[in-house]
Amino acid sequence: MRCVVVGAGAWGLPAAAELAGRGHEVLLLDRHGVAGPLSSSSGPTRLWRLTHPDRPRVRLARRSVEAMERLARAGGSEIVLRRGLLWRDDATLDAVVDALAAEDVPHEVVEPGDVGRFFPGLRPDGRAAVWQADAGPVLAAGSMATQERLLRAAGGRVEIGADVVEVLTTTTGPVVVCADGRRFAGDVVVLAPGPGAAALLATLGVEVALRPSLEQVVHVGGPGDDTDHLPCLFEGPREGEPALYAMPTPGRGYKIGLDRAVRDLGPGDDDRTPDAALTAEILERVRRDLPVLTPVARDAQACSWTTSPDGRFVVDTLPGGVVVACGDSGEGFKFSALMGLVLADLAEGRSPDADVAAFSLARLDGLAPVTTHVLGR
Template identity: 50%
Template structure:
């Protein structure tokens, strides 16, 4: 089968590699090139975790790390590290714990005064936390390099510098039209174009309630006596008007910290990735106040994009006529990268999907979704709010359950 994959990022590249490994003739098209600075998938590190307030995400997380372990067999160096994750946000931690228990996932409840012992130097701000052992850092650039090597070894063809404008349904085969006036026909087309997906979905008259944000991260050095690569990853949730942050080691680079909120909106032709001095200073001040193991002197700053959906969930579907879509990473797509290659390839091959994947179909969006207000972006832990609105209570008292040895055993 001839397959064209649009987008060589965290979902498109693994899909192309998997399809080529299955014997298909695969043409991967990316406008700017693999791992380029304008892509959602650029940069040295990402967080991986299995725990999530949404039980579906827990199940996908388990499958994701299994797929990553399979990919490790193709790599010469480690693709991920397991440092654990500290989740300090009581408002979503209650549902996180319920979800972990329901899915038999290991966790530990951490009283506020014990937080600096789990994360050296992290300020005790009076909030209890949850430790997720099955979490850590992805070596993101190495993951992409490994998938690209797989793709090339299987005979895949990569084209860069071509901008896909539209996808057309045709009686014989779908067609992609490019900005240079050329087109490609194929037996199947996979749309995994990140910020460019909205325009392609609209060309197919599909609901396209996608909105792309830009976000900024900053690396900081660790104190000389601290092994920065061994520090846990962190979600330090919002407190009142102060936004939350997420953070992780970038192996050999520094400790990366980002604000859990967009820098600004993004459009498909926006190539400005200039970091905001104001955002850098905001993060520097947080490091100086809260992170005793870090030196509050920024090493660098990076701006990247991510694509949001109205419900904060992915879009994964086969929409007929040989067209498959994988978009709406909602800022959390890379941790499922290896899995998405398998899922989207299975859609192309017409293989059955389970209910966890089928729940992300594009048909869940009605006409009203096109009018969604994206000024309030999806944030980490959002699915705990959704669980509450569907009847779950947030009355779970973390302070009343400090016997972390007992609670570490999943139930």
């Protein structure tokens, strides 16, 4: 089967590698390259966790950990680290506890004054939390490098500089059209184009209210800080402050992001300059709430996100031999290795299981674009 995969990011690259490994003829297209600086998949780490406020994502996250561990064995390099996660958010705490309990995931509800037992020095703020040990950094750069090696070893081809602007469905199969006029035909097309998803889906007559935006993270810590072994942290929004998410990046510092966009991202916006005011705001949160860290920025990075109207990702098939994966809302790497398997199955014509089917396009009918961030939903 001829497979054209659009997008060499956290979902497109694993799908291409899996399809090539199954013996298919695979062409992977991307404008910027694998995990390039303008992509959504650049950077050394991402957060994986079993902690979610709904059961389907808890189950998918479990399957994803197994897939990442298989990937690590196949590539001979570590992909996931376990550091645990403290989740402190009034809006979702009950749902998180219920979902974890229903799926028999070990966890501990933490009283407001006891949070420092799980995260050293964390300032109590009156909110209870939940601790779950199965969480930590995904070594994202290593994961992408392993997937690319597997793709090339299986005979897959990569075409960099392909600016895909249209997808056509014809009687002989789908065709991908590039801005320079090149066309690539396949028996199936897998669309995982990140911020470009809404525009490409529109060429197929599918309107989805996705919101591309630019997000920023900062690596924090002084030379003497032992950041590598700190747990991960999610703090829900409170009293006008945005949510905060954080994880250790080995050898680089403690990675922290606020759940607020630098700006919405439009076509042709290639500026990835970090926002100094946002960096200062993150350091002030560190100074106030995380005294175990020296409030010094080691580096800052901005990258693109794409958020769906309900804050959950989209995986589906369309008529004419098209598979779509988009709107991963910062969750791409958590499910990266698993989505390679899922998207390859869909490309081969298999029906999705119930957990995957819960993330189809149909649920978004009539929903408006998201205007506030929804990390943690």
